[in-house]
Amino acid sequence: MLPKTETPDQVSRLIGHEVIALIESGAGMLALAEIAMAPNLAGLMIGSEDLIVSLGGRSSRQDDGTNRGVVNVARSQVLFAASAAGVPAIDSVYVDIRDSEGLRAESEDAAASGFAGKACIHPRQVEQVRLGFRPSPEDLEWARRVLLAAVSETGAFQFDGALVDEPVLRQAELILARVPQGE
Template identity: 35%
Template sequence: MTIAARSILFVPGDRAERFEKARASGADIVVIDLEDAVLPDRKVAARDTIYDALAGLTEPRFVVRVNSLDTDWHADDVRGLAALSGVAGLMLPKAERASDFAAMHEAAAGKPLHALVETVSAVLNLADLVTAPGLSRLSFGTVDFQADAGIDGDQAEIDYVRTQLVLHSRSAGLAAPVDGVSTDLSNDEALARDTDHARRFGFGGKLCVHPRQVGIVNAAFLPSASDVDWATRVVAAIDGAFGAVAVDGKLIDKPVVDRARRVLDTYSAFDSFRR
């Protein structure tokens, strides 16, 4: 079982001194951002900064969010950065269709691609988008989507869209999708609630915009102690058993066993962030 990254932390592409600091935060993935975090007159310089910082790396460490397909910077971003050994993958903002990824897939030479779903068109076109070559995961750009859809609110107001991302990801064999950012950096309780909300909807991770959010997100995607205890007892009960088996008075069938194994696999994979 492959466990998808939980915390995906953005760092500005023109701040090279923050790249390794972001990795030290404990984030599962660090995304160096050439899009929203960089002003238009800094785009080219930021691309050069990323190239200089990553060119000497011998192993992939960072995902890079390139500028969107409809900008003058997109093609040069992909051409200049995709082949670097320090680049672990590319993220495309405002992705809307599978064909958006054709050139990126060729340039990335097998590196995973990430799609940011941020527009109404993308949501209505998910069945096509998830067939993009090289696509590994969807992320929900909630703030941009709300603006595009004219929706005021990021919980129940857009839970229908969350469900669509989960179902289409599952159908296409992609990793569980990543939920959008929580913009209030001072409210840890709200962040924990937001992350738990995403987890219960079937998301496997959450976008972060500050290192202080990473630990809370990582912990929220871990199984609770009670879940681990239950899963341990389920797996122990069916080991070598014949016929019907019950745990806590409930019969255990294959879907329940599969869920128990997923709980234990997730707990084991991220044991350094146990709560």
């Protein structure tokens, strides 16, 4: 992991190593597209606490514990850049170690948005992140049923009252891909 990445050259200088670039400043955000194209980039991670400090802010969180708007914009941009580069995006840490409910909710949002993982700052957080990234039994059942229905369909079709087309089938496949081996 390369903290405070602000230029693609910082990543490229570590040639021979796969690098997860931590985007933690306004300068890093502005160079994000170029950083994402570094040949040895293995992933991108948003560092929201450092990012807020670099912007002159006091806190990355609202009073209710949710991300400030500027953090959500940065998260989205990191996710877009990682997707364009074909590398995983890793969501920022959740600093309130005692708030397992908030961590799980944020992990569920990160997984639903397309992040490949979420960084942890304490071992107690690992299980909540795993649970947040694991599909619910209802999601698994839906994914299996819609993919089974698609076998006998051509093109877009209706399933449980909703339109199903290629992106929806891909979502179902991604849900199943998040199931740990052996389950």
